[in-house]
Amino acid sequence: MKKLISTFVFALTGIVSAFSAEVINVVTDNTQLVMRVKDDGRLYQTYLGERLSPVVELSALDMPRTNVTSSVFRGNEVYPVIGTEDFYDAPFEIRHADGNCSSVLKYVNHRQQPINGGTETVVTLRDEVYPVTVVLHYLAYERENVISQYAEISHQEKGRVYIVRYGSSMLYFEADEYYLTGFSADWAKEMVMSNQQLQFGKKIIDSRLGSRAADFAQPFFELGIGGQVSENHGTVLMGTIAWTGNFRFTFEVDHDNELRVISGINPDASTYLLPRGEVFRTPEFIFTLSQNGVGQGSRNFQRWALNHSLYKADEERMTLLNNWENTHFDFDEPKLAALFGEAKNLGVDLFLLDDGWFGNKYPRSNDRAGLGDWQVTREKLPNGVPYMVKTANESGVEFGIWIEPEMVNPKSELAEKHPDWILRQPNRETYYFRHQLVLDLSNPQVQDHVFGVVDNLMTENPRLKFMKWDCNSPITNIYSHYLKENQGNLYVDYVRGLYKVLDRVQQKYPDLYIMMCSGGGARCDFKALRYFTEFWCSDNTDPVERLFIQWGFSQFMPAKAMCSHVTNWNRRASVKFRVDVCFPYKLGFDIDLKSLSPQDLEYCQMAIREYNRLKPLIYAPDLYRLVSPYDGNHCVMERVSDDRAHALVYAYDIHPRFSEQILPTRLQGLDADAQYEVREILLQPGRKSSLSYDGKTFSGDYLMKIGLKVLSGSDMSSRILELKKM
Numbered sequence: 001m002k003k004l005i006s007t008f009v010f011a012l013t014g015i016v017s018a019f020s021a022e023v024i025n026v027v028t029d030n031t032q033l034v035m036r037v038k039d040d041g042r043l044y045q046t047y048l049g050e051r052l053s054p055v056v057e058l059s060a061l062d063m064p065r066t067n068v069t070s071s072v073f074r075g076n077e078v079y080p081v082i083g084t085e086d087f088y089d090a091p092f093e094i095r096h097a098d099g100n101c102s103s104v105l106k107y108v109n110h111r112q113q114p115i116n117g118g119t120e121t122v123v124t125l126r127d128e129v130y131p132v133t134v135v136l137h138y139l140a141y142e143r144e145n146v147i148s149q150y151a152e153i154s155h156q157e158k159g160r161v162y163i164v165r166y167g168s169s170m171l172y173f174e175a176d177e178y179y180l181t182g183f184s185a186d187w188a189k190e191m192v193m194s195n196q197q198l199q200f201g202k203k204i205i206d207s208r209l210g211s212r213a214a215d216f217a218q219p220f221f222e223l224g225i226g227g228q229v230s231e232n233h234g235t236v237l238m239g240t241i242a243w244t245g246n247f248r249f250t251f252e253v254d255h256d257n258e259l260r261v262i263s264g265i266n267p268d269a270s271t272y273l274l275p276r277g278e279v280f281r282t283p284e285f286i287f288t289l290s291q292n293g294v295g296q297g298s299r300n301f302q303r304w305a306l307n308h309s310l311y312k313a314d315e316e317r318m319t320l321l322n323n324w325e326n327t328h329f330d331f332d333e334p335k336l337a338a339l340f341g342e343a344k345n346l347g348v349d350l351f352l353l354d355d356g357w358f359g360n361k362y363p364r365s366n367d368r369a370g371l372g373d374w375q376v377t378r379e380k381l382p383n384g385v386p387y388m389v390k391t392a393n394e395s396g397v398e399f400g401i402w403i404e405p406e407m408v409n410p411k412s413e414l415a416e417k418h419p420d421w422i423l424r425q426p427n428r429e430t431y432y433f434r435h436q437l438v439l440d441l442s443n444p445q446v447q448d449h450v451f452g453v454v455d456n457l458m459t460e461n462p463r464l465k466f467m468k469w470d471c472n473s474p475i476t477n478i479y480s481h482y483l484k485e486n487q488g489n490l491y492v493d494y495v496r497g498l499y500k501v502l503d504r505v506q507q508k509y510p511d512l513y514i515m516m517c518s519g520g521g522a523r524c525d526f527k528a529l530r531y532f533t534e535f536w537c538s539d540n541t542d543p544v545e546r547l548f549i550q551w552g553f554s555q556f557m558p559a560k561a562m563c564s565h566v567t568n569w570n571r572r573a574s575v576k577f578r579v580d581v582c583f584p585y586k587l588g589f590d591i592d593l594k595s596l597s598p599q600d601l602e603y604c605q606m607a608i609r610e611y612n613r614l615k616p617l618i619y620a621p622d623l624y625r626l627v628s629p630y631d632g633n634h635c636v637m638e639r640v641s642d643d644r645a646h647a648l649v650y651a652y653d654i655h656p657r658f659s660e661q662i663l664p665t666r667l668q669g670l671d672a673d674a675q676y677e678v679r680e681i682l683l684q685p686g687r688k689s690s691l692s693y694d695g696k697t698f699s700g701d702y703l704m705k706i707g708l709k710v711l712s713g714s715d716m717s718s719r720i721l722e723l724k725k726m
């Protein structure tokens, strides 16, 4: 068994002088990627790992691998192609106009320029035989230790040129063991974490769902390099793809136990016709390489998202009352008006009207009809949306509304009027998902229609503050009437069409907040979150299930973006437990408030006041996951402010065993030399904390080395503690 656990990767062709070749460094505070041009004019990865000290003997990075047993050339080329002397999987394949499908990409030049919070490295590669150019971009965010990478592909050939594979990134690792954590999903079962060792051969995590793309596989992974990783230990590559469509991560361990990781759009059924002169920009593959386990990686991602990625990251988020779980499709004006009053009384900022407000010829009274007809149902809401907005505002809350503009029910006026706008096979049986079909967003007319759904609502109701943009169906019948013989472009152009619409929405309505939803959390990527202010993690709002789902999303996502609503799912759990599970994220309510006892309502009102007081801390990037629900019957997390002066501890007992021994939980991320006052907050009305240490002061050192007994050992119970530096 080899004892090599470094992430160094040595190129086989170590004969080139370090001094004659071009060396490109992409660095963050803790991570370094070194690439260099070898004698053959091609670009190779020579190092990816912990940042090296400034004086590096670069030639050392070119040493031949000691453990290579075969004579097969394997150079670790940065953007390898299909059809050369490298025989493993590659991110790039192009079919030239003459049918030749080979290419060799040679280094042309590179430049580096500052970007907000980091440095961008741009490397141009070109084929010397065919006029094909690939420009690689690396955005290195120094403080967050996040690197984002994408490629721009273009050609100047006459005739039809197809790109067959067009990955965003290729990375190489050499270690004796690799462990992969993936995130599988289904409706109401998002972000299920599973871990496996990678051994010889390929492991692929991908999606082919098109629109509701992350329904079965979510676009994230954690890769332990050199061994298993835990929250605080081990080298881990955490990666995601910023793409709201089909994606693919390929992990290939070769015959010498070297690992290649290819990330990008899933090229299946997507051989893409690339017109001459057009630049095909791949989505960004975003990664962090933590030497201190996944906890540090999550903090890197959350900080990066808040500093550089999430839409309106520096703005507030609104607490809300949604009516979906309460009324479903069954509501009218008086019912809603009463709910506005209840929302105000609860103390939330906004009322969100869900599905069921539209359609006249085919009213949307269930999910079988009306989708696509975005006119208010006159029978239900005779005074229209303007009256709803006005009444909500008069009650003292903002108004938001649900839309699902990419979709259509066959039973709708839209489907009758524009059958050619629907993705559907012309010559085969049609398959439905939730009785609906997907509109063809590759078609500019459809893009106008989808934009029009938002535009019409906003024109009529300029005071609309919020939308919930849903997407309940994958593409079930892949055929576009618009694209005709270029069907290979559909999956990609669908997503690009969506982005074009969202660009227009963002430009015209910069004050609008939009929640991304996809039958729960089947859309949850960082590109979409450049347009959406938040996303719905799951339709599953059972608090126990949510602890797991939110644990999964917290690996990558900032709290501010993760919508978490208190509902009546799992009435066996107390209202306090249900609220406390939602409290660490973007808090909302989707519950019949009349079903609550006066004490429970009072608890919710107090929780919202506390939430408003603590928002900056709740949304801070430094999350420490202390006890995993995957490990047993408990879950504990801690959120710490940037200056380490303020922290929250969230502690949940799920189903503890009888007379289980409860040990203190050691905190993390505090200032060891500081003193902290510890107080239990979110106490039920009239109750006092039962904690002996409530209100007492401890040193950070004590809290991190000895800890506090925060768990109670009672079924489905919770405690939230606030720590303040004295």
Ligand code: GLA
Binding pocket: 324, 354, 355, 367, 402, 470, 472, 517, 518, 519, 520, 536, 538, 539
């Ligand atoms: C999806 C969403 C729900 C709700 C319904 C409405 O399932 O995830 O929250 O909006 O659609 O039909």
